Structure formats: structure tokens, C-alpha cells
Amino acid sequence: MTIRNKQIITAVVHGSMNTRSAAAHFNVSERWVKELIRRYAFEGETAYEARSKRPKTSPGRTPEATRERIVTLREILVAQGLDAGAETIQTHLETEGISPPSRATIHRILRQADLVSDQPQKRPKSSLIRFEAAQPNEMWQADFTHWRLADGSDTEILDFIDDYSRFLISIRAYRRVTGRNVAEQFAMACDEHGRPQSSLTDNGLVFTTRFTGKTQGDTAAKNQFEKLLQKWDVKQINGSPNHPQTQGKIERFHRTLKLWLTAQPRATSVATLNKQLSEFQQIYNERRPHKAAGRKPPSIRYRAVPKAVPKPLPQEEVRQRNDVVDKDGKLTIRYGGKLRHLGMGRTYSGIRVEMYVNDREVTVVNKKTGEILRYFKIDPSKNYQKAISS
Template sequence: MELRRQLTAEGHDAGPVTIAWHLAEQGLHVPSTSMIRRTLHEAGLITPEPRKRPKSSYLRFEADQPNETWQSDFTHARLADGTDVEILTWLDDHSRYLISCTAHQPVTGDTVVNTFLTAIEQHGCPASTLTDNGRVYTARFGGGRNAFEYLLPTLGVTQKNGSPWHPQTQGKVERFQQTLKRWLAKQPQPPTLAVLQELLDRFREYYNNSRPHRSLDRTTPAKAYAATPKALPATAREQNHYRIRYDRVDQAGRITLRRASKLHHLHIGAQHRGTRILAIIDDTTVTVTALETGEILATNTIDPNRNYWRNTRKPPGRWPGGSQ
């Protein structure tokens, strides 16, 4: 009963399964969950609810390996002064491991790309992603593609989008957001975005390491995430550090890139003058795609000893202003 009151006051799940897990973690005697439920009910700490649809009647889909699929979504929150902010989540489908949870004002397409790249630097690249059809994830209903849709094929990641008006497809991340919001409601309202991020970091630590999950056979997401080998993208790459840059091809058919305080010129092609591009940079290669079409325009090998990096998708030859 003490655990029930403590967990509830802190905004955490406080059901019989969770209480049993915490008792075991403390090395105490653990009664059956039915005994815990009956004790809480007799003490008036459980409010009876109408009989729910049995869980066995639901069709559940779950990835077989960690990093097989990452679900993502964002939800709204408010600061103490009433300012509306947004919380972006990346959640591993197999283990429910909370990959990333960050606060923004607001979430944009660039936010999705940058948080995704940061997440894969820390946890490896997923084989696929699953999101709704929000504009930050896909532009397929508005024509063309957005930066996230350009990035994923380059990394070998399969993009999956739920059916419109059917949020159950992303059910795991939707349920996580409900859990997060219940916890935030028990905390002092944050005055700034930075303070909100501190709260999210604290919750992420608790959620991953100190909260048993019934669908994971009462283990924590962190243990489930580490228990089996991670899935890899269809075209796995060795590099694990990425950054992106938006630019426009200049009149000489090039873009410039600063690396280690040194400026380098990357050949794209004179026929692409004025084209807006997305450059994806890893440890050895810069891949340049057309922002409007997603076409890969150039691949440049990083060579810190040279000022000019040729487009390796084209045969060697002369370029405006010099020779190779």
C-alpha cells in the first residue's frame, strides 16, 4: 500500500504487476499479483472499472528484434506561462525502449531528421521507421518528398506510414505518450523548455530502467532492448556518425563544406546549378541529393588533404577553374 501511494504520487504506473516488481527489486517477499490486487481493493486504493475488452481479442504486432522498427510521434505540452511546446518521441517497437524524447518549439521536419541522426549515433540505425502521415514525416499527400524521406533510403532504412485516421497502427508510441503525460501532470509545470527537457531526461531514465512492462514479461525496456541482437538496415553501413546540411549548388556546379576549420569544394555538376540540396555527411562520404526530387546528385569522398573533392558518380575530368 505504501508503494501504491508513492508510485501514484510520483505519476508512475502503480498496478499489482509494477508493485510486485518493485518488491522483488528490494529483495522483499513478493505475494501473487492477485493477492496484491485484493489487498489494494480492500484498502480502497483501487477504483473498480467497467469490464474491458479482453487483451486476447486484440491483434498485436511486434518487431522480432531491437532496432527492427522505431515508432515516432509528437505530442503537445505547456510551460508554466501557457506557452505551447511539442515533445518528439522515438520508441523501439520490439522492446518499448525509449530511444529519444525531446522538447521543441515546435517540431519541424529538420527536428525529425536531426533527432533521428542523433539517435542512430547512440543506438545504431534501425531497419525501418513507423510514423503517422504528419508533414514532418512525409510529404506524399502534398506532392514530392521531405528531408526525412530523402534521408531514409540513403541509410537503407525502410519507411512505413500508418493508414490515415488510424492511430492504432502507432499504438505503442501513442500509449507511451499517455504514460508520459500522466507523469508530467504530477510534476511542477516547467517554466522553460530546458527545464522540461530535464524532466523528460529524468522520465526516460526511469521508464527504460525502473518500470517493468507487462508485454515484456515484466522486464524493463532497457533489459529487453539489450537481450537480443539488433536488426540492421537492408543496406547496412559501417559509419555511425552523420550530420546534414542544406545548401544550393553554385554557378560553378559546386557546394562548399567546412570540415575541421578547413573549407572544401565539392563538385556536383554544372547541370545542377541553383538546385537546392540536402547533404548527408558521415565519416568518409558526403552524399548530395536534390531537395525537390530526392535524386542522388553526387557522392564525394572525404579527403582532408585536398581542397576539391570530385563527384565519384561521374568519371574524372576537368572542372571549371582547374583540373583534377
Template sequence: MSKNKVIVLAVLEGGMSKTETARRYGVSRQWVHELLRRHAEAGEAGLSPRSRRPRRSPQATSPAIRDRVLALRQRLAAEGLDAGAETIASHLELEGCRPPASSTIHRILRQAGTVTPEPHKRPRSSLRRFEAHQPNETWQSDFTHWALADGTDTEILNFLDDHSRYLLHCTAHRRVTGPIVVNAFLDAGSEHGLPASTLTDNGMVYTTRLAGGKGGRNAFETLIASLGITQKNGHPGHPQTQGKIERFHQTLKKWLAGQPRAHTLDGLNDQLAKFRQIYNHERPHRALNRRTPATAYNAAPKAAPKLAIQGDHWRTRTDRVDADGKVSLRYAGRLRHLGIGRLHKHKRVILLGHEEHVLTIEHGTGEVLAEFTINPDRGYQKKQNTPGPKTGGVNDVPTHP
């Protein structure tokens, strides 16, 4: 027999007063009154122990927030975007709602059955992160495969800023070749300034260092060295060195899988342009304290390569050498003719300019053909030096004052 029942029987059948009963059984007089009230309303069932949980909790997550959490989870997952608790909290905050704790959001998702347990997954706290201290300190690059609707394989080339995860370049091609890598790098540099270093794997479009010394530098290596940019390559068989861009490829493919499969290369590139906008400007990143890559990229001063061809004053254009071995450009209001040499006639070239300094680089090979410091008093400009094929290293190109 429970103590509560004994107390009630002592009063109702034993004739004891409420005060005496409370003293004998070591409870308060108010508790005796409460037990008698429960017995009168529900009989012996009313004497069973009840939960001490409060009838209402002011801090409890409202049904509206719970519904919005689940709706965001469904929408983000359908779009192929990260749909974790922290990302959902960021979206709630952007919508003007005060989000609950990430642990609360995770509990809501788990109770709704939208979380797949991964008990053997390595905890994030065990990972050692390496990150550049400034934007443009290191650019990572790699390409990955993606199939069109008819099964045709394509390759998507990416350049990613190591510090901010900002997606600098993202385009699809039938095959990524050396000239494509060079042009993509120059396009990204023209838009964002040149990096102090690059980090890639050992693919032949990036380096020939594992080719047994045959053929010398490739186009990308020659260009990087000529611009005074440090080139870094990961160890063979150790993709963790380029972990950020490897992880980025997972994010990209997850998003693409949530879109209608593109039928053409142009259609895929349209999708990639849309993804780049979402990834850089709309999607908060866990590793950036829930900031977007664009916010992180623009929040700190940018690093620069050893040669001062950098920033807003740096410009690039393509041209073709004429039959006399010259190309023309406008400087200080006058047309200047750069004498590259008849040996290079009809070649397509890239002109990289910083104030009065101009480098001419062969389009598609990255070979530096000539360097000029424009004399404003002359129309015809003689080249200062000719680095020569496969030798355009940083030590071969004098640093400008």
C-alpha cells in the same frame, strides 16, 4: 429450537447420558461434551453456530506487506508512474520481498479504496498485439504537446523501439520541424545503431505522400531511403497502427503531470532526461513480462537496414563545406579531403561513416550530396556519385561490398 439446544437439554434436564444422547441425535460424543462446555461458559448464546474459518492462516498476507503495498501505490501514483498490481509486485521483488499474487495485491488495493472500478473497459485479452521480433527492427516516432508553466506550448519528439519499447530519443522543442526530426533520428542512430524500418503517422515532418505530389520527398524521407531503411506510415485516421507510441505519450504525460511544471524549454528537457532514465532502466513494463525496456532491448541481436552502415563502427559528425567545396576528416591517421563540389559551398553537412565508406548529407534537408569510398593512398577523395536532390533512394546508392 436448535438441534444444539435440544442436545444440551436432553442431558441437563432429560437425564440422558452423553453416550445415549450422541447415539439418538447422530452426533459424536465429543460434540456433546463441546456443547455442554459452551453452554456452561456462555449459556444459550454459546450454542449458536460458529464460523469454521481457521483462527490463523499461515498463508495470509502479513500486515507489513499490506502496508508496503499501499505505500508503493501512493508513491508510484504521486510520481506519475504505473501503480498497478503487477508493477507493485515487481517493486516488492526488487526490494527483496516475496510478493503476493497480483490478484492479492489488487484485492488489497480494492479493499483500501484506491482502485476505481471500470466495468466497461475492454479486456486486455481482446487486444491483438503486433510487435517487431528484434530490437531496431522498427522504430516508431511521433511528437506530442506539453505546456510550460506560463502556458507556452511545446512539442516533445520521441523515437521508440517497437520490440522493446526502449525510448531512444525524447526532446522538447518550440516546434518540431523536418530538420529537427532528421537530427534527432541521426542522434538516436549514432547512439543505438540504425533501424531496419520506421513507423510514423503522415505528418509533413515524416512524409509528403499526402501532399498531392508537390515538392517531392522531404528531408526525413530522403535520408531514410538513402540509408536503405524501409519507411512505413499508418493509415490516415487510424492511430492504432502507431499504438505503442500513442500509449507511451499517455505514460509520459502522466509522469510530467506529477512533476513541478517546467518554466523553460531547458528545464523541460532536464525533466525528460530524468524520465528517460526511469522509463528505460527502472520502470518494469507490463507488455515485457515486467522487464525494463533496457533489458528487453539488450537481450536480443539487433536488426539492421539494407545498407551496412550499422553498429559500433558507424559514426556521425557535422561539418561545413569550405569555399572550395570540400570537407575534411581523419582516416587511418591522415587528414582526407572530400570533394563535394563548389555548388554546395558553405552548406552544413552530416558525415555518416562506416569503415572506409562515407555518405555526406545536407544538414536539415536529408539530401545525400555525395558518397565516398576512401582511398588510403590519396589525400584528396573524389566522390563516387551524386544522387541529386530528392532522389537519394536506396536503389540510387550502391550497396557496399
């Protein structure tokens, strides 16, 4: 470009070409020829040099102090084991009184500092369909997860979170979570935060005994937690077998919890771990911004609107039937005034079974061994029913 500029200037200033003919000859605009002549008049041979098209000022550029704070916040949050994405950093900047750039700009700044990498393989958020309770205490999710102490021994951490606000209702570590632990921790959480309208858990034995086949008289036996829910009119909801996505919020919570625990000194005892969990609960509820809570700490959303309360529940009716699987591998049951056929499979032809019927749910148990053979959820629109699990 330097040689071309010199040729254009020479042709006009020292030669016989005017600006229009020079523009046509060198295949450039006449405006550009005039600009070169103007530069030459004021700057001399410096006008030959190529120049950057970058503007002398960048009024839209993020201030350097803000860029440095973005990088520092990212490093601090990662070291603490807390979420450190662009939205979280944006919230922290607002809290500090700094006008934040857009999420895309923050992400670009982090990428330029080699602190993040794009993940195009992630499932698009628009493809996700989520259920969310309409108010606090409408539903609590509960589950437990494993965590190892410094000596390598295992512990189990039981937690309850509010579905609407993601508020961490209760969290505690045990050597092993028992049904008694679940009932006692739930009762203490209710004393502090009020009773929820419903409870969502998986089908673990500490939460439900519906797959054990045990009975008390003509009804299915219940564990301490189930009895407490029934006593307080808290609706019990259990996720579909082999489908953990139903409890997706608490599964995601466990990832956040373990990310934070990994950044802390490894606890040497259950008591030490519980002190860490108490600290985490305060950070998670009161300080950490949560996307689902409008980028505010969950405590703000949990306390912002009135809480739901339990509603009187109808008395549960569990029917028990004895039957034999027919030669075609089917059982029959009447539901909604129609005879329904349950597909057991020919493998079980001739086997004597017990069927526990709770509204649409049917659990089929081997009468001799007590083994759960099939689980059905009646589809009222169909006569033939396929098993959900075996």
C-alpha cells in the same frame, strides 16, 4: 443460535434424550450434538454462545508487513506519476527481496484499502491482436505530442521508441516540431543506438510529404526525414490515414509520459522541460518495469539480443499519371496486369486529376487546386477499388 445450543444441551444433559434422538429432534447432525456436550463439560454455560467459524490461524494470509508495503508502494508510485498496478507492485516487491503474493491478492489488498476500483467495462486483453517486432532496432516508432508550460504556452515533444523492447530511443521538446528537427533528432539517435531497419510514423508533414502532391521531376518530392531514410536504407512505413491504432505503442507511451509529467512541477521553459524529459528517459528505460518487456526495464530487453540492421532497399518507383474522372465517377489504372477501376464518386466527374502511383498506393490530386481528393490502396483480388480516405 445461542438459544438452540442451550436447548440441545439441556435435552441431553438434563433431559431424557440421547445424542441421536436430540439430533433428529433439533434437525442437526449427531456430531454437532456431541461437540456441544463436549464443550459444556469443559466450559459450562459458555458452550451456549455462538462461535465464529473462522480458523484460529491463517497460514495463507499475506503477512501484515507485506500488506503495508503494497499500500505504501501504491501511494509512492501514484505520487511519482508512474504505473502502480498489481503487476508493477509485484515486480517492485521482488526487487526488494519480498516474496510477492499473486496479482489478484495484491489487487484485493488495494481494493480493501480503497486505492483501486474494478473496471469491468474495459475491453478484455484476449480480444487484442498486437504486432511486435522480432528484435531490437527492427522498427522504431516516432510521433510527437503536445505539452503546456507553466505560462500556458504550448510545446511539442518528439520521441522515438523501439517497437520490440519499448526502449525510449530519443525524446526532446520544441516550441514546434519541424521536418529538420525530426531528421536531426533521428540522426543523433542513430549515432547513439545504431540505425533501425524500418521506421513507423503517421502521415504528418514532418514525417512524409506523400499527400502534398508535390513532385521533383517525375517522382514525389521528399522531406529531409524521408531523404535520410532512403539514404540509409531504412524502410519507411506510414500508418493508414485516420487509423492511429497502427502507432498504438507510442500512443500508449504518451499516456505514460504525461502521467509522469503531471506529477512534476510544471516546467517554465522548453529548456526546463527537456531536463525533466531527460530524467524521465532514465527512469523509463532503466528503472520502470514494463509489462511488454517481461516486467523488466526496457533497457534489459533492448540490450539482451542482437540488433537488426537496415537491408538494401529497392529503388522506389513512383509513377505519375494525368487523367479525367469519367461520367460514372471512376478512374482506371493498370495493376498486376489487370485494369482496375478507382471509385472517385460522381461528384468529381469531369475533374482533371494527377495520380501518384507507388506500388499499391494511389494518391489522387486535383490538377488545378492541388487538393488531395482520394487515397487508394489497391486490393489485387478486386477490380473495383474503394477509396480509403478523402
